[in-house]
Amino acid sequence: MDKLMNLKLKVWRQDNAEDLGRFEEYEAHDISPDMSFLEMLDVVNEGLIESGKEPIAFDSDCREGICGTCSMVINGTAHGGQKGTTACQLHMRHFSDGMTITIEPWRATAFPVHRDLVVDRTAFDRIQQKGGFISVRTGSVPDANAIPVPKDDSDLAMDAAQCIGCGACVAACKNASAMLFVAAKISHLSLVPQGQPERERRALAMVKQMDDEGFGNCTVTGSCEAVCPKEISLDFIARMNREYGRALIKKGTI
Amino acid sequence: MGFITGIFKTSLGRKYLMAITGAGLFGFVVMHMLGNLLVFAGPSAINEYAAKLQALGPLLWVARIGLLGMVGLHIWSAIKLTSENREARTVEYEAAVEPVDAHRRDDIVAKFAARTMIFSGLIIAAFAFYHLAHYTWKVPQINGAGADFESFYVTADFTTPLEGGEEGKDHADVFKMIITGFKVPAVSVFYVVAVGLLCVHLSHGLSAMFQSLGFKNKNIGLWMDRFAVGAAVLIFLGYISIPVSVLVGFIK
Numbered sequence: 001m002d003k004l005m006n007l008k009l010k011v012w013r014q015d016n017a018e019d020l021g022r023f024e025e026y027e028a029h030d031i032s033p034d035m036s037f038l039e040m041l042d043v044v045n046e047g048l049i050e051s052g053k054e055p056i057a058f059d060s061d062c063r064e065g066i067c068g069t070c071s072m073v074i075n076g077t078a079h080g081g082q083k084g085t086t087a088c089q090l091h092m093r094h095f096s097d098g099m100t101i102t103i104e105p106w107r108a109t110a111f112p113v114h115r116d117l118v119v120d121r122t123a124f125d126r127i128q129q130k131g132g133f134i135s136v137r138t139g140s141v142p143d144a145n146a147i148p149v150p151k152d153d154s155d156l157a158m159d160a161a162q163c164i165g166c167g168a169c170v171a172a173c174k175n176a177s178a179m180l181f182v183a184a185k186i187s188h189l190s191l192v193p194q195g196q197p198e199r200e201r202r203a204l205a206m207v208k209q210m211d212d213e214g215f216g217n218c219t220v221t222g223s224c225e226a227v228c229p230k231e232i233s234l235d236f237i238a239r240m241n242r243e244y245g246r247a248l249i250k251k252g253t254i
Numbered sequence: 255m256g257f258i259t260g261i262f263k264t265s266l267g268r269k270y271l272m273a274i275t276g277a278g279l280f281g282f283v284v285m286h287m288l289g290n291l292l293v294f295a296g297p298s299a300i301n302e303y304a305a306k307l308q309a310l311g312p313l314l315w316v317a318r319i320g321l322l323g324m325v326g327l328h329i330w331s332a333i334k335l336t337s338e339n340r341e342a343r344t345v346e347y348e349a350a351v352e353p354v355d356a357h358r359r360d361d362i363v364a365k366f367a368a369r370t371m372i373f374s375g376l377i378i379a380a381f382a383f384y385h386l387a388h389y390t391w392k393v394p395q396i397n398g399a400g401a402d403f404e405s406f407y408v409t410a411d412f413t414t415p416l417e418g419g420e421e422g423k424d425h426a427d428v429f430k431m432i433i434t435g436f437k438v439p440a441v442s443v444f445y446v447v448a449v450g451l452l453c454v455h456l457s458h459g460l461s462a463m464f465q466s467l468g469f470k471n472k473n474i475g476l477w478m479d480r481f482a483v484g485a486a487v488l489i490f491l492g493y494i495s496i497p498v499s500v501l502v503g504f505i506k
Binding site for chain 2: 110210214216240241243
């Protein structure tokens with residue numbers, strides 16, 4: 001077994017949405033390099049609970065990199081900065097003994113902090129509710145290949161559909177723009193036949209909701225793409241720009 | 255929401271405006287540079303070119319109003335978008351960006367040109383205003399050369415200086431204005447700084463423009479980035495060649 005590590009943590013603590021919040025420092029002792037980042041926080045929290053203090057609140061669910069719940073900025077980098085990796089899949093072997101790790105919540109006006117590292121990401125849900133779906137008969141599963149989809153289109157749609165809605169794109173963007181998320185959702189459904197009937201309405205409504213939520217605008221810096229745990233390509237933002245322009249010309253109004 | 259509100263009142267619509275007006279202004283910057291470079295062909299070439307532009311009459315005003323409109327829209331959407339961006343994050347991160355894969359830092363942190371678009375843009379706008387006052391409105395107090403450009407005219411051969419020429423009647427001696435104007439080091443330095451910022455601005459803007467209009471992708475994107483940097487550098491070199499040549503006495 002590799003040598004255990006001792007780390008210093010500088011963590012954002014905020015009691016509730018109204019609290020001003022502050023950084024607090026903690027020590028993490030005997031951390032195994034094989035632990036995930038969240039497991040390291042679990043160990044720290046056990047210690048905090050034992051000493052009668054409030055544990056650090058953070059979001060997590062599946063802990064296998066697919067649910068998009070974990071959300072923290074580790075050393076200034078959303079999800080810590082390992083290529084294509086969520087915070088829960090980031091392992092402590094990437095850190096070195098004795099180093100100080102700063103942990104902050106996503107910072108965006110549209111993602112207000114609930115508590116400590118937990119932010120309210122329902123803005124994404126509201127954008128999704130405006131058009132990130134298809135209106136079809138539910139019930140029995142349709143026959144396989146009943147609707148032919150060209151392989152290239154389905155591959156591209158699946159690349160966009162990988163988005164887990166974690167919000168790292170917003171967190172990393174200097175403008176707190178949600179365009180990579182919205183682009184992935186709009187592109188995913190615009191590429192497949194099932195998404196065609198609502199194609200224009202979807203683009204117009206989702207972009208409008210994105211604006212209304214108070215996200216910033218894209219400056220094409222590429223930060224979002226670089227931190228995205230699902231490596232959603234910046235190309236989808238270009239595709240969204242096309243989709244939106246097309247919808248404005250074809251439909252103009254929602 | 256109609257088409258027009260969709261353009262003017264949404265994030266993506268304003269990005270279209272930025273891109274389209276930016277493309278138009280880039281076109282002007284290129285044509286203006288090519289025109290200016292005629293200074294190397296001697297006084298008659300550039301003075302004749304200037305006279306032909308002046309002779310366009312109403313068309314010249316269409317171009318001027320068009321340019322002014324593009325500048326206005328470009329600045330308006332820039333200020334609007336930037337203020338929205340500022341409001342979208344009011345609390346900055348404490349820690350500097352240090353990803354666990356240190357080599358990925360440059361991909362994650364926005365490039366200098368992208369971060370400073372509003373500043374480079376506004377300084378360029380301020381310079382453009384000075385530049386107009388300097389050479390178009392010919393305000394003698396600001397040229398620093400102690401000369402009145404309003405008195406620089408040439409005869410019909412575009413070369414021989416003409417005393418007591420008249421605005422609108424005689425041809426302006428643009429060549430002499432350039433030489434006299436750039437002989438003032440402070441003026442030339444401001445010019446070079448502004449063109450340098452224009453180069454930085456274009457190195458990001460020219461490729462972001464394709465993205466905003468939806469033309470960029472991973473196949474062609476690298477060439478768009480190269481085009482942006484290449485065009486920005488060529489424009490920088492093209493423009494600064496004039497004050498530098500004047501200062502070192504290559505053209506006189």
